[in-house]
Amino acid sequence: MKEHDVIVVGGGPAGVSAAKAAAAGNVDVLLLEKYPTIMANKPCGEAVSKETLATAGVKPSPRIVMHEAYALVYSPSLIEVKIPQIGYNINKSLFIQEIAAQAAEYGADIHVREEVSAVVRQDSKYVVKTSRETYQTKVVIGADGYNSIVARSLGVSERPEPIPTVQYIMANCKLKHPDAVRFYLGNRLAPGGYAWIFPRSEKLAEVGIGVRGGVAKEYLDAFVRKFSDELASARIIDYRGAPVPIGGAISESVFDGAMLVGDAAGHVIPLTGAGIHSSVAAGLAAGRVAADAVKEGDTSKQRLSQFYKLYENWLSRINRSLKAMRAVEKLSDEELDTLARIFQADDILDLANGLDLGRVARKLLSHPVLAVKLARQLL
Ligand SMILES: Cc1cc2nc3c(=O)[nH]c(=O)nc-3n(C[C@H](O)[C@H](O)[C@H](O)COP(=O)(O)OP(=O)(O)OC[C@H]3O[C@@H](n4cnc5c(N)ncnc54)[C@H](O)[C@@H]3O)c2cc1C
Numbered sequence: 001m002k003e004h005d006v007i008v009v010g011g012g013p014a015g016v017s018a019a020k021a022a023a024a025g026n027v028d029v030l031l032l033e034k035y036p037t038i039m040a041n042k043p044c045g046e047a048v049s050k051e052t053l054a055t056a057g058v059k060p061s062p063r064i065v066m067h068e069a070y071a072l073v074y075s076p077s078l079i080e081v082k083i084p085q086i087g088y089n090i091n092k093s094l095f096i097q098e099i100a101a102q103a104a105e106y107g108a109d110i111h112v113r114e115e116v117s118a119v120v121r122q123d124s125k126y127v128v129k130t131s132r133e134t135y136q137t138k139v140v141i142g143a144d145g146y147n148s149i150v151a152r153s154l155g156v157s158e159r160p161e162p163i164p165t166v167q168y169i170m171a172n173c174k175l176k177h178p179d180a181v182r183f184y185l186g187n188r189l190a191p192g193g194y195a196w197i198f199p200r201s202e203k204l205a206e207v208g209i210g211v212r213g214g215v216a217k218e219y220l221d222a223f224v225r226k227f228s229d230e231l232a233s234a235r236i237i238d239y240r241g242a243p244v245p246i247g248g249a250i251s252e253s254v255f256d257g258a259m260l261v262g263d264a265a266g267h268v269i270p271l272t273g274a275g276i277h278s279s280v281a282a283g284l285a286a287g288r289v290a291a292d293a294v295k296e297g298d299t300s301k302q303r304l305s306q307f308y309k310l311y312e313n314w315l316s317r318i319n320r321s322l323k324a325m326r327a328v329e330k331l332s333d334e335e336l337d338t339l340a341r342i343f344q345a346d347d348i349l350d351l352a353n354g355l356d357l358g359r360v361a362r363k364l365l366s367h368p369v370l371a372v373k374l375a376r377q378l379l
Pocket residue numbers: 009010011012013014015032033034035039041042043044045046047048114115116117143144145146148149165166167208241242243244261262263264268273274275276277279
């Protein structure tokens with residue numbers, strides 16, 4: 001049986017980051033990806049903050065940054081709040097490949113077209129069974145997405161609540177705001193979620209929706225019809241869907257000799273559904289801890305729990321954003337409109353990203369309805 005110090009399962013943002021950090025720690029790393037290519041094999045809006053690239057150690061070159069954009073958030077009655085902060089629409093495949101290339105430079109081995117079918121604890125190591133081989137490893141990092149086989153093999157039954165999403169990439173759009181990513185909220189438009197239009201260029205855009213308690217595609221088609229002035233002449237050139245874990249981080253993602261990161265562990269900001277930055281950060285933290293633990297000869301749960309310390313700030317943000325989501329999902333369309341009249345850019349950023357909820361709550365405390373329905377829930 002071939003042996004590696006660390007085996008990372010899954011070549012998404014979390015997995016390539018984990019492989020890079022572990023290999024940078026001078027241990028023997030193998031990354032396994034089931035698809036033939038390391039790329040964005042799942043649909044994604046590909047919108048990230050500038051800090052995401054800094055965290056990942058990837059330069060914002062024109063190859064990777066397709067588009068720079070500010071954001072517009074719309075309430076059910078289309079009251080607009082502008083968020084002037086510039087973010088990126090990235091080519092996620094090239095972004096992931098760049099991190100994978102860095103992992104390879106540090107010495108990580110990468111196997112594509114090799115699906116992991118089971119992970120079994122044997123003595124103090126793990127046996128990793130794939131479509132081609134059986135390996136042994138001291139630490140296995142499960143970065144294999146929402147339906148993680150590693151999580152299931154470890155007997156983890158807790159799964160964060162998913163929101164089903166569907167996304168079209170549409171060509172020949174007549175975009176009114178080609179320099180803005182747009183978010184649309186409303187219980188009739190997208191119950192329990194939101195719809196989005198993220199431009200890739202002047203005429204090409206990702207148009208998607210996440211809904212809870214309905215058929216996402218039906219809501220997406222209704223959304224496309226609603227914006228017929230921009231989308232009637234557009235043609236769908238990509239149509240895919242996937243669940244996004246928005247129910248918060250699972251309570252335990254570290255085990256003896258094993259860790260779960262990224263979507264596999266619910267490392268997603270609940271209110272926005274954004275998971276690229278948080279997954280990269282989780283992968284880097286897990287890879288670093290795994291390498292140190294291997295070198296110290298202690299891969300116990302207790303040693304690997306250092307992950308929680310390194311990832312503490314993100315876990316707090318995820319928790320706070322979940323709290324905000326639980327409060328916002330109870331608001332009526334009229335209340336969302338009121339919020340849009342009161343809110344400024346910083347309020348939305350703090351609320352959605354789980355940053356300063358206290359500040360946002362204090363702003364709403366004097367409002368007759370929102371004080372009870374939102375402010376008190378946030379405090
Ligand atoms: C429609 C949609 C839009 C989104 N838009 C955004 C956005 O704009 N911005 C943002 O920040 N986030 C967005 N997200 C969320 C983001 O895509 C994810 O949170 C992020 O990709 C999670 O990274 P990950 O590495 O944990 O998992 P994944 O990206 O799911 O990667 C998991 C990898 O593991 C591989 N794998 C799975 N099983 C196995 C196996 N058994 N053996 C080997 N390999 C395996 C998969 O092929 C895949 O490559 C969106 C998600 C969806 C669905």
